[in-house]
Amino acid sequence: MEDLQQLRQKNLETIFYPKSVAIVGTNKVKGTVPHDILDSILKADFNGIVYPVSPREKSIKGIKAYKYVVDVPDDIDLAILVFPSSVCHMALEQCGQKGIKSVIIISAGYKEVGEAGLKREQQLVAIARKYDMSFIGPNCLGVINTVPETNLNASFAREMPEQGNIGFLSQSGALCTAVLDYASAKHIGFSKFISFGNKADISEIDILYYLMNDEETKVILMYLEEVSDGKALMKAARDVIEKSGKPILIIKSGRTDEGASAAASHTGSLTGKDEICDAAFEQAGIIRCNNIEEMFNKAIAFAYQPPPKSEKIAIITNAGGPGVLTTDAAISTGLKLAKFSEETTSILKKALPATANINNPVDVIGDARSDRYLAAINAAFDDADVAGVFVILTPQSMTDIDTIAADVARIAEGQSKPIYTSFMGQKDVASGIDILQTHKIPHYILPESMCTAFQVVYHFNQNVKTKVRHLSALDNIQVELARKLMDKVHANGRSYIPEVETIEVLETYGLPVPQGKLASTADEAVKIAEEIGYPVVLKVVSDDIIHKSEVKGVELNLGSAKEVKDAWERIHSNVKKAMPDASITGLYVIRMIKGSEEIILGIKRDPSFGPVLMFGLGGIFVEIFKDVSFGVAPLSRDEAMHMLEQTRAFKILKGTRGRNPRDMDSIVDALLRLGQLAVDFPEIEELDINPLFVLDKGQGSVIGDARMILTKTV
């Protein structure tokens, strides 16, 4: 498997940097894919040799054509297959015979059309394996490499994009054309551009690793409809960020159930729960975006400008209103207004007219020309408290828009602090914006987008990129004993495992199980109670009873032998009344916990990300407010703590307004142990600890109840 991945990396290099390309299945019919691909390559001025392969034509566009790929007399680095899917496998076989290792399969008619297509796709994979080939596709738009020494537009995109340092890969081919068009108007350049289609062989994971090492790429963008292997995606993202420091921005569609089902009918993708995807992306450092606009707004901030050192900005504007709106947006996004030094304000006072506002936000006033903007920007750059400058412009009659744009671009060069711009309006400011975009100065229509972009770059550089992930080994884990217990509970084919047995398993992983024992008689119950100390709780134990409270099978706060005996009788008679046929194994006697906060911990298995941990404060917080957080197992200690911090309930655990701080370390520890258990025992489909009684800081926590659901043994 490792070999296969290495092979793909090697073959990807040739996909992007081929010296010779065969277009297999091309023709002379303009407006068709087989023709347009050849046309794209020629138009983009490919720096190598193109060999048209066409069973019918002797030449296409003045270039000699070959009947079969094996007929080409020279070596071929990359084959692009555009034959119909009915014959594509034969062409691929010939590519293998010819010794071609790198292939792009543009042709559609595979997995996306159902069962027959899926078979054809598997056939392609088998052929590739036979000849050590790797391919992108099928059902894709192709690949672009803008590096001048290659200049490869092996796609049916209308135009070659500008060169740049953004790598883009997409599961949807159609979206690619919209992205290229959007980027072209804004002078956004790309290093590599990949439509990976059905990813039958080379996947988005392989491409991520390729772009990690690609020197031309500084920022990686992706559009995904399906996370087929969430674990692998997380690992790849972590590797990329750790080893290269490159940010990864992903649009993952199918947020809502309806969207997911539209995606399913579109590509046959299966998606898991969206909140889990959110959590997993954040855990892996991936920046999730909702649409193309948002993605590029953030991408240009990463690609064009140095990262800010703090969240303190200076705003320079020629109109008060927009200055206020930008301030609102900045504060709402979590940024701060830099506080100017006396030196800065005195410089501004000299440079600007008396009516100007020399505090932050600086208002250079409506009749400002470039000189005033320059003076204000320079002063802001020089102020130690300023980590970045936002330039706002409204088109007034005196405003020399293009000059200001050019001057901003000039002044930004070589700066160690970022500068972002928003020229408000559209028609009058269009040429100014074009100057900014040509010179790679981030420009934003909305102050909100500008502030969010700044915040994201800051957060990524301060917190994500530098994060070191420790997966510390847990002590006190008895895997073999757990295995024995699991085999036992699994043996009789049950999938629902009730409290006592679940707690036995949890104990082997060092989770804080309650003091208590199963009692068969009232006297035994009293004896256990005296051992562990009053007050105690009695709970009915029965394979037939799932909801113990509903049959009145639980009695709390029993303070004496008499109370235990009375409760014993009451529970038996209650259960007999509610479920006469239920067979009672006995009653569970545990120590009563008081003065604690009740929380809920859980394990759920996601089809894409595997075992996922859930945390929430008990009662109405989970029931009514859905105030829960998720984390993909195994967790680092920081990640587990972050799960707590993400909930609104965190404030309660932290202790505030006369409430005691609770033992959060014990919750973190429980999450880590649960995560390990979930990883070690894939048969655990679900597990709930509800409640976990969390005591005051330093006092630990105790499980109140637990149950698990196992995969049915087949």
Add this chain to the structure above:
Amino acid sequence: MEDLQQLRQKNLETIFYPKSVAIVGTNKVKGTVPHDILDSILKADFNGIVYPVSPREKSIKGIKAYKYVVDVPDDIDLAILVFPSSVCHMALEQCGQKGIKSVIIISAGYKEVGEAGLKREQQLVAIARKYDMSFIGPNCLGVINTVPETNLNASFAREMPEQGNIGFLSQSGALCTAVLDYASAKHIGFSKFISFGNKADISEIDILYYLMNDEETKVILMYLEEVSDGKALMKAARDVIEKSGKPILIIKSGRTDEGASAAASHTGSLTGKDEICDAAFEQAGIIRCNNIEEMFNKAIAFAYQPPPKSEKIAIITNAGGPGVLTTDAAISTGLKLAKFSEETTSILKKALPATANINNPVDVIGDARSDRYLAAINAAFDDADVAGVFVILTPQSMTDIDTIAADVARIAEGQSKPIYTSFMGQKDVASGIDILQTHKIPHYILPESMCTAFQVVYHFNQNVKTKVRHLSALDNIQVELARKLMDKVHANGRSYIPEVETIEVLETYGLPVPQGKLASTADEAVKIAEEIGYPVVLKVVSDDIIHKSEVKGVELNLGSAKEVKDAWERIHSNVKKAMPDASITGLYVIRMIKGSEEIILGIKRDPSFGPVLMFGLGGIFVEIFKDVSFGVAPLSRDEAMHMLEQTRAFKILKGTRGRNPRDMDSIVDALLRLGQLAVDFPEIEELDINPLFVLDKGQGSVIGDARMILTKTV
């Protein structure tokens, strides 16, 4: 006052539709405001006579100029003052002498520059009063009326905007230029365009009323930095919506404290709490927007297309990915995907290729040309379940973008269902988008904006426009008794009024005060307890003690005479220990309430909106989650109920998962009575009922504690 308002309406009519205009203080210096205003009027081809008034020039731009406005031999409808503020008042005086009633004062140098400017501004107002004149400004950009029979561009905007049915008014002049430029590029037309500046005379309220009756205006947009009279704004908005059904969209900047302080340094505006502004706008039916883009995205939906009859949409796309993203956005916004009838799907099946998706979202596939789009749109329009159609387009090589745009425009004409579009990309789709915008088809860059616009129009037409507001009279209100009590508590100059006296006042307004009385001795306390029934609560009453619990001055759940007596002793000894010098009036004996939900009600006075009511669930909900809602008094019953619905805590009151539904009617009633009290007694600065014990549905509620803060008697 009523007369003044009527006068302003009459004079506004002449401001917008003058037959003759004097530009008072104009000159020949290009690039200066006095010159450019004259230039704007002439360039826009004004349908009336312009009289330049200039002390120095004999003629300007070939038009005869007059030294003073009184020298003009003909009648003048509108004077536009562009003199420096030092002499402007003399020009205004002359306008009055000349009998001119309508004036625009462009000149700056008034309130916005401080005390001296404010005085000059007051001078202008006094002159206007003397001559029954009305004026817009000072410190504004001017006024535009696009109606062809007038064609007035009395502003220093670079270009006359297109004619349209959107009225726009702005407190910020600089923002106007950005708005005009933005709108011009998108073919967004205006009916009236007003920069109202310092609003020393004619205010945004007057203009709102004017636009209410203006037949050219269908949608009203406003940019505000300061709500100087919140009550009047709410009343005007309600009048406009009720009488004309026109939506009002407002950007109110200064959301954050920092933004508000930037606004303050910019215009000297004072802003109240932003959450209260949010609540007040919603209550009045005003649609609050965060930025220009958002405002116009919503405005064009109102202005261009019929309102949807339901929230069910059909999505037509030529690319799966964007279809999924749009579906996600729609569901997240609260829209639904329409369910096609069998007839519709069979029509689509015939019209579209086999690979197309004939369910909603409809995918007409990448190679679709206009015919396929048309067939799909028509089928969707004809489906009874579809209330609106979203057309998504990505630029593929086969896509005839401009034809599709023109066909969409044609097909939309005369339709009773709205159609919105999103042509994704930028450069390739630019001409198509221009065709759409020219034909008043709403176009959106983001699916999110498209869905939000649809949702806002739907909500406004279904819920806001049709809402009838009943301010029902409340029974059982003893105003005179309340007056007497308030005079008493107010008499000794106290501002903090403790529990017992506050509760006495609340009782006169029919609020659910607890059963209980003040006791001076332990025996008296027992007697009261026996009267009202056990269990009871004892609380210390003392002018010196604000926090009763902190001095251990409260004892709960006392079930017998003995317990009451013991508690009596304990409280006295606790208080003596904690605050030896406190003088104790007695102990308050009230009935103990059990099994209730604790909520908090309050009155706060906002500088702009007056008395505001606050509602929140007690405990951590208010303390930690700030889960509160606001409403401006007086409230209608619906508005009070809406305050409950807006909180997350509403789910708890409604009863869910085994919880009893609580008596929400009694909360609503309490809010209405509190609102009335706040309106009747302006000296109440703050009042808190904390907690109000809310019992099960039908059982009412009881005040647990209350206190108020009065304005200090001066």
